[in-house]
Amino acid sequence: MSAVPRFGHGSRVPGWDESVDLTKDPAVVPDKETTPVRPELREEIEAAMAKYPDRRSAVIPALHAAQAIHGWCSPEAIHQVAAVMQVTPAYLTSVATFYDMLENRPAPAGHHDVYVCTNISCSLRGADEILDAMVGAAALTEREVHVRSFECLGACDIAPMASVDGEYVGPLTLEDTRQIVEDLEAGRPVLRDKQLRFRKSADPGVAEEAGEWSPRDDAPRADTAGLTDETKELDRPGPTAAIEMPADEAAEEDGDDQ
């Protein structure tokens, strides 16, 4: 039997304490007024909060927005989001560590993300080799290209495939991995002739020429879709789990229920 690796504190999960400083006291909700936050980030988070009956629903969009600016969910990014949303940093960290697309390891702003799908359908078509080749190709460039394997990205029809900064491309060959890096270096669309947005339906019953599948350039944004003054009345925030509710308030609520 080979030895099971153990760590000093008893946990077998490496890196569990990397995103927090265990020697500090728990952080409280940061002050809204004194925390410096870029205006565009603040606006984006506030617009997201306005879309939901409960502001906490905007946690994922807010962390996405902060990550786009900071490169990853750094303590600083978490602190800024916490200040705007008025929640504790610990709550945001709990969410940020749950989801695969939120980065918890340092990464510079403006880096490229390449997700290579290595789930069943893609691996049957050679995705593991594509991943190795992609890692090799990314190591040769000066640009920050972060390559990682990802679970099913929902594009098994173009297996093996990858998502390059959100753009789905496939089916990939080993040579394509170098082309992806070259395209990223040149700043042009990656593997344009293999992008999913141009792909026709496979069903023979769908007889129609395919076009490009992307929103029009002048398409309006739906940030505030449905949020008119008239419909605001429709919506009364429902009670959600008492995450930061003070003890006396929580006791009152319990009393109401009975």
Next chain:
Amino acid sequence: MKLLLDRIDEPGLNTLEVYERRGGYDALRKALQMTPEEALEQISESGLRGRGGAGFRMGQKAGFLPHGDMDKYLVCNADESEPGTFKDRELMQKNPHMLIEGIVIASWAAELGRAFIYIRGEYQLQADILEAAIAEALEAGYLGPRILDSEHSLELVLHRGAGAYICGEETGLLDSLEGKRGNPRLKPPFPAIEGLYHGPTLINNVETLCTVPAIIRLGGKDYAKLGTETSTGTKVVSVSGDVQRPGNYEVELGIPSRELIYDLAGGPFEGREIKFWFPGGSSSPVLTAEDLDVPYDFDSMAKAGSMLGSGAVIVVDDSHTVLEVAKKVAGFYAHESCGKCVPCREGTNWTVKMLRRIEAGEATPMDLDIMAGVQEQIIGNCLCVLGDAMAMPIGSMIEKFRGELEAEIEAARQRADAAALHDVVPLGVADPHAGPMPVHTAR
């Protein structure tokens, strides 16, 4: 007959202009002429079963929602992450207004005024397209207050996830939408009684909601004539893996599976044969080449010992070993288990470790029995079915391919023994946190 993929490659179909030219939103006008009860009656009569995996009747589910004036919600589950499934992606990308129309009709039938689309974060292009379509529909008065001068008002918000398979589970999705970690909840209460923000919530898959306009257009009774008696209508099936033409195919439920895999998807590659296939995504128990004549519908699949699930056929040919696929399946669920329930969290991880043991040549045939026992103890013992979703396919692989797995165990043992004669057995990994070195580390 194409209802969902009908001329779906038409350029510009993602814009309101083209969708309206094709008669888009006419079904909404027709539905708004009816009372909500009549609209719900149409959906119930159609016999439409949920396309997300469970196959629950949509009309029945919508009927569970309490009546009256309260905060009720509709959530469209667009967190399509089941391995092998990519039907919702194509529908949302190419015909987003069909989904919006379905949501507006369904919310009218269920008498609610607020809807969310929870789309997985990886679908950035599709989310952008949907967002633009929602804004267009709002401008044209198909969303917002007093839709088409009726009494119906609806707010629709697109919510992007951040990459977690568990958020496709309905209660995990609700927690995630409320801004928490996506941990499933104890049921009951079911979401129809207490769901999003503690309000009654109707949760439906993208494809289910996309079908609603067609049901209103055809009439529930006429829609029910398609397909089989208990599995009505058409279904978009995603075929992938070792086939020549992977892709989405819309078929009437009840066609022979062989027709789907061979005639439409082109069958396996030249010189290869189908070894086994998943009929409903990686969560479904595998079927072999002998089951190719089973009709592709909910009940026939259940009778054959598997399930239709989300309608994702993954074909595996004879160039791959069962062990290789089992490792991918178990590894996926181990990675995506949220960690809330012990049988799932530990069961998925130990299954991966046992499969690695086989590969390393450290397993005996008895390990297969232990592994099968672990699967049995996961099923039905967790809050959600993620653990079951691993236990069912792994259990079926052990059952159907026991001979091959035993041969694999023996071959790996011999390989490892031969290697041990040549190599020095490595002592444990030198790790500064590991504390005192265990005395015995060599195997």
